[in-house]
Amino acid sequence: MIYDPAHSDKKENNNKMKIIGITGGIGSGKSLVAKLLEDKYNAYVINTDEIARKQMEPDGISYPGVVRYFGDEILQKDGKIDRVRLAQIVFADKDKLLKINELTHPLVLEEVQHKISEKRKEGTTDYFVIETALMIESGYDTACDEVWYVYAPEEDRRSRLKRDRNYTDDKIDAIFASQSKEEDFRRKFSKVVENDGSKENLEEQINRLIMSIQ
Numbered sequence: 649m650i651y652d653p654a655h656s657d658k659k660e661n662n663n664k665m666k667i668i669g670i671t672g673g674i675g676s677g678k679s680l681v682a683k684l685l686e687d688k689y690n691a692y693v694i695n696t697d698e699i700a701r702k703q704m705e706p707d708g709i710s711y712p713g714v715v716r717y718f719g720d721e722i723l724q725k726d727g728k729i730d731r732v733r734l735a736q737i738v739f740a741d742k743d744k745l746l747k748i749n750e751l752t753h754p755l756v757l758e759e760v761q762h763k764i765s766e767k768r769k770e771g772t773t774d775y776f777v778i779e780t781a782l783m784i785e786s787g788y789d790t791a792c793d794e795v796w797y798v799y800a801p802e803e804d805r806r807s808r809l810k811r812d813r814n815y816t817d818d819k820i821d822a823i824f825a826s827q828s829k830e831e832d833f834r835r836k837f838s839k840v841v842e843n844d845g846s847k848e849n850l851e852e853q854i855n856r857l858i859m860s861i862q
């Protein structure tokens with residue numbers, strides 16, 4: 649069966665807006681899946697990396713707490729947070745990673761919840777999509793009707809990150825080590841998108857998952 653937005657009953661009743669969490673390790677293809685949902689299924693997508701980034705800008709809500717804890721060594725001359733430096737610190741030290749999570753995730757979750765209410769009120773969105781690598785650590789899944797885990801083999805993710813973002817092997821290793829493992833994701837989330845084939849194959853899986861939503 650193919651999804652047909654014209655016959656979707658969700659448009660008439662904004663309470664039916666479904667909240668889908670898209671998770672998976674770095675470079676697994678979450679953004680690609682989210683983009684497909686946006687383009688074909690009238691979805692509105694938010695990305696928690698982007699929210700966290702905005703909130704850590706000098707006028708952002710988490711900036712004071714992060715700077716208080718990590719000190720001037722993470723600041724650039726212009727007062728902005730030096731993200732390269734901060735990444736070196738948190739991805740090399742588990743306690744510091746936990747600390748940055750503690751300082752940022754509750755504020756990101758608040759913003760996510762605020763956006764959900766806004767979109768419910770507007771009543772024009774069928775699917776509200778929360779894209780995050782940190783579904784398990786952050787508890788964003790508490791806001792979701794269902795969560796899809798996007799899987800891709802580590803070697804594919806590594807080569808995409810090197811090709812598209814110029815990441816080094818060391819940076820990739822540090823981030824892989826800082827995130828939940830495949831078995832953790834599979835244990836927690838039963839709906840899986842296997843992103844180890846073509847884009848067409850990905851589209852078919854997404855169509856099937858959308859059709860399975862009650």
Ligand SMILES: CC(C)(COP(=O)(O)OP(=O)(O)OC[C@H]1O[C@@H](n2cnc3c(N)ncnc32)[C@H](O)[C@@H]1O)[C@@H](O)C(=O)NCCC(=O)NCCS
Binds near residue numbers: 731
């Ligand atoms: C460490 C920071 C400064 C690096 O910034 P940078 O611009 O280089 O990278 P970006 O934000 O795009 O993240 C790169 C990748 O790292 C991964 N990642 C980011 N934060 C975390 C984290 N806390 N734990 C594990 N992986 C993470 C994500 O998969 C992301 O795709 C930044 O990621 C950050 O502030 N992280 C802590 C806040 C956070 O957890 N944000 C993510 C979702 S709420």
Ligand SMILES: Nc1ncnc2c1ncn2[C@@H]1O[C@H](COP(=O)(O)OP(=O)(O)OP(=O)(O)O)[C@@H](O)[C@H]1O
Binds near residue numbers: 676677846
């Ligand atoms: N099936 C695929 N075939 C080829 N390239 C792909 C495929 N899936 C994703 N990619 C590419 O791999 C890169 C990583 O994908 P994407 O940005 O969607 O991952 P992500 O999970 O959102 O990463 P992050 O955790 O950093 O947000 C992108 O450049 C994307 O275009």
